[in-house]
Amino acid sequence: MTAEIARATRVVVRVPAKVNLELRVGPLRDDGFHDLATTFHAVDIFDEVTVTPDAEFSVSVTGVGEDKVPTDEANLAYRAAALLAERFDVEERCAISIVKAIPVAGGMAGGSADAAATLVACDTLWGLGLRRHELEEIAAELGSDVPFALTGGTALGTGRGEQIVPVLATGTFEWLFALTHEGLSTPSVYAECDRLREGEDVPEPQPSDGLLASLRSGDVHGVALAMHNDLESAALSLMPSLRPLMEMGLEMGALCALVSGSGPTVAFLLKDRQDAVALRRVLEAGGLADDFVHASSTPHGAQVLVVD
Numbered sequence: 001m002t003a004e005i006a007r008a009t010r011v012v013v014r015v016p017a018k019v020n021l022e023l024r025v026g027p028l029r030d031d032g033f034h035d036l037a038t039t040f041h042a043v044d045i046f047d048e049v050t051v052t053p054d055a056e057f058s059v060s061v062t063g064v065g066e067d068k069v070p071t072d073e074a075n076l077a078y079r080a081a082a083l084l085a086e087r088f089d090v091e092e093r094c095a096i097s098i099v100k101a102i103p104v105a106g107g108m109a110g111g112s113a114d115a116a117a118t119l120v121a122c123d124t125l126w127g128l129g130l131r132r133h134e135l136e137e138i139a140a141e142l143g144s145d146v147p148f149a150l151t152g153g154t155a156l157g158t159g160r161g162e163q164i165v166p167v168l169a170t171g172t173f174e175w176l177f178a179l180t181h182e183g184l185s186t187p188s189v190y191a192e193c194d195r196l197r198e199g200e201d202v203p204e205p206q207p208s209d210g211l212l213a214s215l216r217s218g219d220v221h222g223v224a225l226a227m228h229n230d231l232e233s234a235a236l237s238l239m240p241s242l243r244p245l246m247e248m249g250l251e252m253g254a255l256c257a258l259v260s261g262s263g264p265t266v267a268f269l270l271k272d273r274q275d276a277v278a279l280r281r282v283l284e285a286g287g288l289a290d291d292f293v294h295a296s297s298t299p300h301g302a303q304v305l306v307v308d
């Protein structure tokens with residue numbers, strides 16, 4: 001007699017948003033990407049992805065920005081499930097349902113996070129038992145930010161951002177994110193960055209020792225001083241309204257104001273939650289952004305919450 005292995009009928013995975021504390025962009029490569037040296041940092045704004053067995057792949061989306069998210073093969077979560085099934089000869093299919101809190105097209109890797117969560121959820125649903133490096137390889141095929149979303153916490157990304165090494169970071173930082181309803185497309189921000197740097201000799205990107213040392217000691221002022229984004233001037237060039245928002249935040253007590261990834265979300269780093277709440281009030285009254293979200297650093301990446 002053989003024992004029946006109970007198969008999961010529902011898996012729920014939670015996955016965080018990211019901000020790039022540092023984003024150094026090298027020259028344009030022949031494959032259309034840029035070499036990066038970037039420090040990813042996860043914050044506790046979470047999307048939740050649920051997978052259940054179904055006859056076909058499908059995606060449904062509720063929550064923040066739901067009307068802006070595709071529900072067909074254009075959705076990275078759909079592609080994640082399909083690629084995993086193809087690579088490991090899985091004949092089963094699943095319905096993917098996403099509850100969004102991460103801003104869409106906001107430079108916080110929301111789509112990449114959903115893809116990472118789907119890989120972890122399907123791995124569990126289908127009982128594949130994949131190793132970390134196997135999931136990371138597939139994640140890298142899906143997009144440059146997807147491997148980080150698996151890992152979470154704080155990590156250095158090199159290559160096109162997909163080669164991830166965890167960074168020793170202590171302390172929990174307080175953030176206020178200012179959101180703009182109109183998104184920026186990542187390729188157009190990189191293209192604008194190339195245009196602005198035309199004729200310049202762009203060096204190979206290097207992470208700064210100052211940031212890594214400040215993260216090790218949990219020194220929020222050192223982190224604020226070292227934060228940097230090479231895509232910021234491109235995002236500001238495409239969306240000049242971000243500049244007065246950032247200036248006002250700095251005048252009103254933010255330790256640092258930085259465009260998150262390719263934008264247009266602006267990340268303000270604050271001394272504590274009290275300062276973040278006070279800054280939100282001032283910026284809300286100023287009407288310079290469409291919405292605001294508080295967040296703290298999180299050590300988590302894509303995490304299984306429920307298996308039924």
Ligand code: C5P
Nearest residue numbers: 032033034036143144160161186187190
């Ligand atoms: O990897 P992902 O699909 O998220 O990248 C989206 C686009 O962003 C790429 O097609 C490319 O235009 C740009 N990109 C880049 N260099 C990187 C990452 C992304 O130029 N390292």
